[in-house]
Amino acid sequence: MSRYHSVCKRHVGRAVKITTVDGRVHRGIIRNVNNTHVFLEGVPARNLGGYGYGYYRRPYGYRPGFGWGVALGSIATLALLPFFWW
Amino acid sequence: MTIVDTHNWLIAYTKNKKDKFKDNLHVQCDEICEPLLPYFNDVNAYDIHQHLLSHGLFIPDPLDKQIIKKMIKDNQWKSANKVITQLSKLWGGPDVPVFIFPSDHTNKTLRTEFKGRSGLSYHDKVFLFITDTTTKKELQALITHEYNHVTRLNEVNIQEEKLNLLDALVLEGMAELAVKNELGPDHLSNWTSMYSNEFAHKAWNKWIKPNLALKKTNLIHEKIMYGSKVIPKWLGYNVGYHLVSSYNQTHQTSMYDLIRLSSQEILDGSEFG
Incomplete structure (x- = not known):
């Protein structure tokens, strides 16, 4: 089993930044962990500014309650995010 | 004006779409936001994706293929180019990359208050979110609004x-x-x-x-x-x-x-x- 299994288990409920071996960055709150995947729920991303047409809704990750799985075997790095990051 | 060929990015998105919504968000991020990385400083594709979604970028759904196909058939990119080139001459505005994508047609506020249109402008780039039913006049109004921002942001020249x-x-x-x-x-x-x-x-x-x-x-x-x-x-x-x-x-x-x-x-x- 991946060494990240126990790391993720220990940090359920915490915001993390995971980089996978393909270079992708996943930021989210750990909601669940099974033998193969860690499941994240989105956290608000950085505001990249700009001026719009009037339509805007605050980002809450990929919609509240939406989570996605990251294969434990694909994790290259995992860092805990401090609260001010999200 | 540099209208970026985002129709090719959208075609790649439709070709690589999977069965599940969650997978398609990642396909969308890969095909639409990864290519945008050179246009931003110090951000990742996820941040760009989230930001565009909050400003009205379409959310993957079963109808998006059809909408993209119609937008390409109507050549909205060509219409946009014509409008923005005229405005650039009129206002002495800069040549900036223009990115056109479908808007979130499932969002009621976007549909009823903005006729399904949204946009996002910076001093060095502009995003237009439209639908397959956006008329030429509606597109022109959106571009006029957004490109006015681009020109002014360059003229006031303040970060x-x-x-x-x-x-x-x-x-x-x-x-x-x-x-x-x-x-x-x-x-x-x-x-x-x-x-x-x-x-x-x-x-x-x-x-x-x-x-x-x-x-x-x-x-x-x-x-x-x-x-x-x-x-x-x-x-x-x-x-x-x-x-x-x-x-x-x-x-x-x-x-x-x-x-x-x-x-x-x-x-x-x-x-x-």
């Missing part, structure tokens, strides 16, 4: 982090005044007529005047622009329109010159100053 609430009011008000000049009052955004001039003055004194120097990163800036539980919807946008219109009524400045005035000059010459 976005340093721009404040007054700058945002003037930017938005001016962009819709440009729409009125180019297309007539029928094509104005709903928020321009949401509140009367009298109400705008009351709201100005209560919420806006004390906060004019607030930077964009302050949450109250966002609440004043878009509304909150206590602040009326799109208040900042509406007051911005009243402000710039009142300046224009007494000064009759051309849009070319107006774009080049400071926010303070416009405020001082308006009924609100």
Whole structure:
């Protein structure tokens, strides 16, 4: 089993930044962990500014309650995010 | 003007789509936001994806293939190029990359208040979110608004982090005044007529005047622009329109010159100053 299994288990409920071996960055709150995947729920991303047409809704990750799985075997790095990051 | 061939990115997205919604969000991020990385500094594709979604980018759904196909068939990219090239000559605006994507047709506010259109402008790039039913006039109105921002942001030449609430009011008000000049009052955004001039003055004194120097990163800036539980919807946008219109009524400045005035000059010459 991946060494990240126990790391993720220990940090359920915490915001993390995971980089996978393909270079992708996943930021989210750990909601669940099974033998193969860690499941994240989105956290608000950085505001990249700009001026719009009037339509805007605050980002809450990929919609509240939406989570996605990251294969434990694909994790290259995992860092805990401090609260001010999200 | 550099209209980026985002139709090829969209075709790649439709070809790589999977069965599950969650997978498709990742496909969308890979095909649409990864190629945008060179246009931003120090961000990842996830941040770009989230930001565009919050400004009206389509959310993967079963109808998106059909919408993309129709947008390509109607060649909305070519229509956009024509409009923006004309405006660039008229206003002396810069050549910037333009990215066109479908908007979120499942969002009721976007559909009813903005006719399914949204946009996002920076001094060096512009995003247009439209639908397969966007008419040429509707596209022209959106581009006029957004490209007005691009031109002004270049002319005032102040980093976005340093721009404040007054700058945002003037930017938005001016962009819709440009729409009125180019297309007539029928094509104005709903928020321009949401509140009367009298109400705008009351709201100005209560919420806006004390906060004019607030930077964009302050949450109250966002609440004043878009509304909150206590602040009326799109208040900042509406007051911005009243402000710039009142300046224009007494000064009759051309849009070319107006774009080049400071926010303070416009405020001082308006009924609100």
